[in-house]
Structures are given as structure tokens and as C-alpha cells.
Amino acid sequence: MPLVLPAATPRLRFREMTEADFSDIATLDLGGSRGPAGWLEWNRRNYAEHGFGLWIIESHSGVFVGDCGLTMQEVEGKWFVEAGWHVRSDRRRQGYAAEAAAAVCDGARDAGVEHLIAIIRPDNVASQGVAAKIGMVLEHEVHKNGGPALVFGVNLAR
Secondary structure: OOOOOOOOOOOEEEEOOOHHHHHHHOOOOOOOOOHHHHHHHHHHHHHHHHOOOEEEEEEOOOOEEEEEEEEEEEEOOEEEEEEEEEEOHHHOOOOHHHHHHHHHHHHHHHOOOOEEEEEEOOOOHHHHHHHHHOOOEEEEEEEEOOEEEEEEEEEOOO
16 A cells, blocks of 8 residues: 655654654653554554554654654544644644644645544643644544543545
8 A cells, every 4th residue: 555655844754663763752642552662563554554654753854753644543433534643742832743734634635535533632732722723623522542532623625
């Protein structure tokens, strides 16, 4: 399956995760129970199965910033393409998440994704702001992975 790798932005480039990224992935606040090794494995599997996953985002000089990309997520019995992003703590509040997420959104549109969601915890105000910056609006609230979650979405169909 061809990879849906987003185009580079003025400050960031995207690439596949590799085992060499383990120590960088371990610095991210990922939540959940996968841990860095499981996170790498899950994304590598997503690349093979769907042609997308969360990509490493780094500066053009190779400095690790975080990850951002697309995954398949189940919400109330239906499957959706989700945009997700994680920025390392010392790089937050600099616009990297919104910049990367916008490029991912463009890539999803170019790949024919008609509706894109983001699942965000109610207390994650920063990610809610990123979702709004890329044109997403709150669609509904759900219970997911043990707690309340907000589902933001945007229609990408041309």
C-alpha cells in the first residue's frame, strides 16, 4: 500500500518511525498502555495495513519534535480516520502541532479521506486549540479508553 506521507512544512518534515526512534518516542506523553515499544510496533503495523500512521516530525536539521499522522479509530461502533499529534514538552506552544496537523489534514484530503476526526480528552485544551486551527469542530462527546473524550471533526470532501 502506498504511504500517505505528508509534505514538508516550512519548519518540519515527516518520516516513518523506526526502532532507532525508541528513546525519542519515550519522551512523549502518549497516554494509554502501549509504552514506546508498543507505540512503534502499532505505527509500523499501521503503515503496512493502511498506508499511514503517526509519522516522526522533526526539524529540517533533524531535531526530533514529536509525532503526527493518521490512524484508524473506532468510535461508538464505527471506524474513522483520526488525525493525531504529540509534541515533546520542550517544543510545545510554538505552533508545531498545528503546523504538522495541517499538513496531515492536507495529505488526508489528497488521499481521498472525506471526514477526519480527532479524539481529545476534555482537559487537553491545547489539542482542542490545534483541532480548531485546522478547521475541526466539536461533533460530540463519547466514552473512550476509560474516560470521557471529545470528538472533533472536519469534512474534507471537495
